[in-house]
Amino acid sequence: MTAHIDLRELGSLGGFFALCDTGTTECDLPTLGRVYQSDAPVRDPLAYRVEKVARALSVPEPRVAVSVAQLGLAARLWSLSLGSAVLFGRVLDLDPALLHWNPDAGAPDDLFLAGTGQLPADSAHIAELVLDRHLEPLSAALRARYRVSAPLLRGNAGSALAGAAREISRWARRAGRPDVAARARLLTTELFEDPRLAATGTRTGTAFRRTSCCLIYRTPGGGLCGDCCFERPPQHSSPPAASG
Known part of the structure; x- marks a missing residue:
């Protein structure tokens, strides 16, 4: 199907x-390729987004805002890639050099693609696109600027993928499209075989239980995410290990 x-x-x-x-x-928005570069200016788009999230959540710990900001962008990238794959049999080529990002906006007004390229809709191409070309350089850029652990960011990547697959499954059920749900399950299973995602959590159907914490519980009034590794919010009087 193409x-x-x-x-x-x-x-x-x-x-x-x-x-x-x-x-x-x-x-005129910056491309994500430019955003990921390590020589970005002090007032770069990543810093702006993290500070915006920190203000919105009223969190004093930058790494909490870093986690939330990265999780949101990861969810956008997985959703666009997996969604186009299961609906159309091709994947949007979200080339970092052509994908513009507005750090002051949320979905769907944060991303603009200045291109029409497409990629094969298999797990290898999706992993190369989202993990290699986006999430790995994004993680490197964030870790160079902030005190945040690689396991936390990888856990966010797994959580975002599981969340995108879950939304597709819900849409497919409402639309009477079991074929779309089946393709999403197959691709998601194959993607989670990647070593960078395999250890991020346990999948049961569309449910996901991660092995790390996104730190949302540290926001004022914050509870646990649906895929949290904790049974109840930990008590904290000092910053926890970044991986949760």
Whole structure:
């Protein structure tokens, strides 16, 4: 099954599956490729996003905001890639040099793709696109700027993938599309065989129980995420290990 990727139809799966429609072929937002570079200026887009999240959540620990910011971007990338794969049999080529990001906006107004390229819809190409070209350099950039652990960020990557697959499954059930749900299950299972994701959690159907903590419980009034490794929020009087 291969079809033209209809961005409007892709966006019907939910906000995380949509791209910003600017109506133009050019955009003055920074590309994610530029954002990931280690020589970014002090007031770079990543720092702006982390500070924005920190203010919104009222958290004094930068690494909590880092975790939330990275988790949100990971969810966008997995959703766009997995969603296009299961709906159309092709994957949007989210080339970091062509994917523009607005650090001041949330989904779906945060990403704009200045290209129309497509990739084969198999797990190897999706892993190369999302993990190698996006999440690995994003993790490196964040770890160079903030005190945050690699296991936490990898756990967020696994959680975001499981969340994207779960949303697709819910949409497929509402739309009467068991074929879409089946393709999502197969691709997600294959993606979680990647060593970078395999140890991030345990999957049972569409449920996911991660082995690390995203630190959301450290926000004021914050509880546990649905896939948290904890049974109840830990008591904390000092910052915990970054991996949770």
